[in-house]
Amino acid sequence: MRILLVEDNAALAEGLAQLLTGAGYAVDRVGDGVSAEALAAAERFDLIILDLNLPEMDGLSFLRAIRARNNQAAVLILTARGTPEDRIRGLDLGADDYLVKPFDIGEFEARVRSLLRRQAGLRAAEVTVGAVKLDLAARRFSVAGQTLDLPAREHSLLELLFMRAGKVVTKEAIVQSMTSLDDSLSDNAIEQYTSRLRRRLAPHGVHLRTARGIGYYIERAP
Structure with missing residues (x-):
């Protein structure tokens, strides 16, 4: 899953970027509203974490601009501005959630997970195939209660496919969801990951199918 972090406090932005990257998300970080708007127009993000007090263009103006272009990314406002009026205005302009600084890291992580589940159209707490x-x-x-350990990239790819089980995920969508601007992922690498995942999953009744020339999808074994 790909996240855009819009925060002008360099220390906080660095800490949050490390936290999110360590959790397996692809993260791009910018410190002003104008750069954020340009990046959101050019790239696809699953979630935008947005400060309101930004240079060049404030967070609410950025939010208004991306929603006017029908950008469907989930938006979590993360700000020191916590009055009811601020919350109402942010949510009315199209934010999906609102968290006031200082905040608990565990709550922040839970809200990120919740928004990404919602973005994928999932309501249940688990997906079983x-x-x-x-x-x-x-x-x-896990399989029969035992953790299924996977390398980081394979885990991220399988998570993406499970969250969209039964639907074809294009190669382009895989690259966009799993890489930041500072990262890259070739078609050959994706094919290697899917090949290894097929071997791991087949004994457990899961088939990873190829939609030739398009992408991949997960389905139950017959």
Whole structure:
């Protein structure tokens, strides 16, 4: 899942970026509203974490601009401005959630997970395909209660496919969701990851299918 972090406090932005990257998300970070608007227009993000007190263009103006272009990314406002009026205005302009600084890191992480689940159209706390279960809160795969350990990139890819189980995920969508501007992911790398995942998943009643020339999808084994 790809996240745009819009925060002008460099220390806070660095800490949050490290936290999110360590959790397996692809993160792009900018410190002003104008740069954020340009990036949001050019790239696809699953979630935007947005400060309101920004240079060049304030957060509410940025939010108004992206919603006017029908940008569907989930938006979590993260700000020191916590009056009821501020909250109401942010939510009315199209924010999906609002968290006031200072905040608890655990609550922040939970809100990020919740918004990403909602963005994928999921309401349940877990997704099960065959014998493999994905705990969406813990972001943990398991088989018969035993953790299914996967390398980071394979885990991120499988999580994306599970969250969209039964739907084709294009190669372009995989690249956009799994990489930031400072990262890259080739078609050959994606094919290697899917090949390894197929071998791991087949014994557990899960088939990873190829939509030739388009992308990949997860379905139950017959």
